[in-house]
Amino acid sequence: MALLEVKQLSIQFGGVKAVQNVSFSIEAGIVYAVIGPNGAGKTTLFNLITGVYTPTSGSILLDGESIAGKLPNELARRGVARTFQNLQICMNMSALENVMVGAHLRLDRNPLKAALRFPSITRRDAELREESAELMRFVGLEKYIKARADSMPYGALKRLEIARALALKPRIIFLDEPAAGLNPKETIEVDALVRKVADSGVTVVLVEHDMKMVMNLSDRILVLDYGKKLTEGTGDEVRKNPDVIAAYLGAHA
């Protein structure tokens, strides 16, 4: 059984059908990419699967269990993590604390125990600080471990989001344009990072415009256009598909 199964998924905003009858499934352990021209509905699809939007119709099954319409925090409980295309970093916190927030569900969140500084809470926090610093090293942010989030450059913040998502210990991670706005060197580094994440056993779903990166990394690719599924397959299959070429280069190319 596939880890994630999406069937006939649709959402409509007023008269706009942003995603229409999209179906696909993702096996555990692979890197799966979603591509398509601007406005094709890639981020909307992510928002639907990760609970930010509620679908108008269709179903989303995680491990055979329906998750359509569940809130993001309920999905986090089931091991679904994500990053955002437009950064969502908590600028009022330090870099390390941002990563620590990712581990929220694995902690004792009792406010009374916290206010009274129970040793169990401070001990776990001290461990978490170590774990989170380790995650920051994993994503290549070792020199920002003591930094404030609002003092970090854009490229580093992109990775900080990945570290926070990993702190959840997810089964499946959705990366929304991890290389957007990065220079070529940084893109290569993120490419390697995504590979490392996938190798650690996390299923990766990727929206990305950098085709080299997509072709490099992905086991399978879903192509969207105008909210509809154009095709799905391996990199080679997708590259040769005349519809895909038409969508990217215009119908007469």
Place this chain on the structure above:
Amino acid sequence: MKKNAYFGLYIVIAILLLLPFVLPNSFYMDLAIRMAINAVIVLGLNLLIGFAGQISMGHAGFLGIGAYASAVLPTHFGWHPLLAMGAGALATGMLAALVARPIFKLKGHYLAMATLGLGIIINIVLRNEAALTGGPDGMAVPSLGLLGFELSSDKHWYWVVALLLSVSVWASLNLIDSPFGRALRALHGSEVASQVAGVNVVRYKVSIFVISAVFASLMGSVTAHYVGFVTPNFADFFHSIELVTMVVIGGMASVYGSLVGAVLLTALPQALATFEGWETVAFGTILMVCMIFMPRGLVPTLAAKFGKGA
């Protein structure tokens, strides 16, 4: 949160220990007690406003519930004052939890309006239930005994309030630097990011609203016993605004800012009394100048200037 955040706590305790020996007379002692009481309320409110990024324009209403619980229950029903204080806090917590769910579906201006309305309703009830509350004239509050020991002199009150303040500062620092506190700050920083990380944002907003309301209720009871008399002005709109102003002037999301804000705004009207009739204008002008030149509040602005964490 830096390790040295607790250093400030030692300074606060040191000041609190020394203060009674340098204050020249009971007028200053009284002022110090009221500053400390306000500081505890503002600490609680800053958790809600500064750290969690929500707003309450009706906090004086919760203060009023606590104050009147301590006045009405012992006077009319013969309850022990401590029991009355607890009952007030419980009632406040339940009311806050009940209204918070629908209120926290709202954001920004709507949230401000809803909490404002709540505060006003509480104030109206206190004003109109004259049979129990004495109406606009207010009512006397019986004195508070602790373990067979009657709290009467300013000195006794001072030490009780100083202890409450020290514990509140310590507890606030602990809370902010805990999984619960980080979740609050995260939902302020990015609501969607915190949600994706697993934070149940509505539940957290409700929790911190209830916690800060209970803080206010307990301190309302303390104030009522200390002053020995309550009036509906305790719970009025202007008092709510004053509390929010203390948070903002002192510094949002700053524990020590809460203390500075409470101390300054409690002292300022006294200091400006020499302006006779113009003190409100002077008060307003000072607030405006503060906000224009230090929009983040006194403590965070000064801390940034001198390169230290607040």
